[in-house]
Amino acid sequence: xxxxxxxxxxxxxxxxxxxxxxxxxxxxxxxxxxxxxxxxxxxxxxxxxxxxxxxxxxxxxxxxxxxxxxxxxxxxxxxxxxxxxxxxxxxxxxxxxxxxxxxxxxxxxxxxxxxxxxxxxxxxxxxxxxxxxxxxxxxxxxxxxxxxxxxxxxxxxxxxxxxxxxxxxxxxxxxxxxxxxxxxxxxxxxxxxxxxxxxxxxxxxxxxxxxxxxxxxxxxxxxxxxxxxxxxxxxxxxxxxxxxxxxxxxxxxxxxxxxxxxxxxxxxxxxxxxxxxxxxxxxxxxxxxxxxxxxxxxxxxxxxxx
Numbered sequence: 364x365x366x367x368x369x370x371x372x373x374x375x376x377x378x379x380x381x382x383x384x385x386x387x388x389x390x391x392x393x394x395x396x397x398x399x400x401x402x403x404x405x406x407x408x409x410x411x412x413x414x415x416x417x418x419x420x421x422x423x424x425x426x427x428x429x430x431x432x433x434x435x436x437x438x439x440x441x442x443x444x445x446x447x448x449x450x451x452x453x454x455x456x457x458x459x460x461x462x463x464x465x466x467x468x469x470x471x472x473x474x475x476x477x478x479x480x481x482x483x484x485x486x487x488x489x490x491x492x493x494x495x496x497x498x499x500x501x502x503x504x505x506x507x508x509x510x511x512x513x514x515x516x517x518x519x520x521x522x523x524x525x526x527x528x529x530x531x532x533x534x535x536x537x538x539x540x541x542x543x544x545x546x547x548x549x550x551x552x553x554x555x556x557x558x559x560x561x562x563x564x565x566x567x568x569x570x571x572x573x574x575x576x577x578x579x580x581x582x583x584x585x586x587x588x589x590x591x592x593x594x595x596x597x598x599x600x601x602x603x604x605x606x607x608x609x610x611x612x613x614x615x616x617x618x619x620x621x622x623x624x625x626x627x628x629x630x631x632x633x634x635x636x637x638x639x640x641x642x643x644x645x646x647x648x649x650x651x652x653x654x655x656x657x658x659x660x661x662x663x664x665x666x667x668x669x
Contacts, residue, residue, distance in 0.1 A: 367401050407481075415468075532632075534600045546594075548590070576618070581618070597625060
C-alpha cells in the first residue's frame with residue numbers, strides 16, 4: 364500500500380469516519396481533494412474544486428489505482444457523500460444553487476478539515492484533531508444539516524386546507540419541501556388527503572396536457588408536472604401504507620395512459636418508516652424522507668431526480 368494512502372486512512376480514522384469509509388477509495392478521494400501526491404508534504408495540501416471523475420483520474424495518474432467508469436456512483440454514494448456529511452468536504456461551494464442533478468457538481472475540502480490535515484505529522488496534530496471534533500458538531504446534527512439548495516416555489520399552488528393527521532402533514536411537506544428542491548417551478552396538478560380525495564385539482568392544466576383522469580381511479584397523493592423535463596411526477600405519501608411498489612406503479616401507469624415520461628416517488632416522514640417499507644419499493648423509483656429533505660434515495664441505475 365502507498366505510504367500516502369496509509370496516512371490518509373489514519374487521518375480518516377482520526378477525523379471519525381466510520382468503518383465503511385476506512386478504505387482505499389475514500390482515502391484516494393481525500394488525497395484528490397487535497398491534491399496530495401506520494402511525495403507531497405501534508406502541510407502543502409490545497410483546497411481545490413474537483414468533481415468525482417477527476418478524482419478517479421487523479422487516483423489512476425498518481426496512485427496507479429484504476430477504477431472502472433461505472434464506479435463513479437460508488438465513489439459518490441459511499442465515499443464523497445459521507446465526507447460531505449462529516450464536515451470534511453463541501454458540496455458545490457462555488458455555486459450552492461447549482462441543480463442537484465448537474466453534471467458540473469464539484470467538491471472541496473472544508474476549511475476546518477484542511478487546517479487540521481495540514482498539521483498531520485506535527486506536534487500540533489493531536490490538538491488540531493480535538494479542535495476539529497469540538498467545532499464540527501454532533502454527527503446526528505451533521506447528517507441533518509441541509510445542503511444549500513435554491514428553492515423555487517411550486518407554480519399555481521393555492522391555499523390548500525388539509526385534514527389533521529400524519530398523512531396530511533407529509534403531503535404538506537411534499538408540496539413545500541420536496542417539490543421546490545427537486546422539481547423547482549413544477550406545476551401541482553393534484554393533491555388529496557384523508558379528508559378529501561380531490562382536495563386540489565388543476566383540471567385546466569390537466570386538460571392542456573391531454574391527460575384523462577378518472578374520478579374513480581386510485582389517485583396518487585400528489586401529482587406534479589415538471590415542464591423542463593416534460594415529466595409527470597407521482598408522489599405517494601407513505602405513513603402507514605402505500606409506497607410505490609410494483610403493483611402500484613402498474614396501477615398508475617394504467618390510470619394515466621400518456622406518452623409523458625412518468626417518475627414515481629415514495630415519500631416517508633422519516634428513516635424509520637422508510638426502513639419498514641424498504642423491501643416493497645419498486646425499482647426505477649425514487650424515495651424522499653421529510654426529515655432529511657435535501658436528499659433522495661434512488662432505487663434505480665440511472666437516477667431521475669437529482
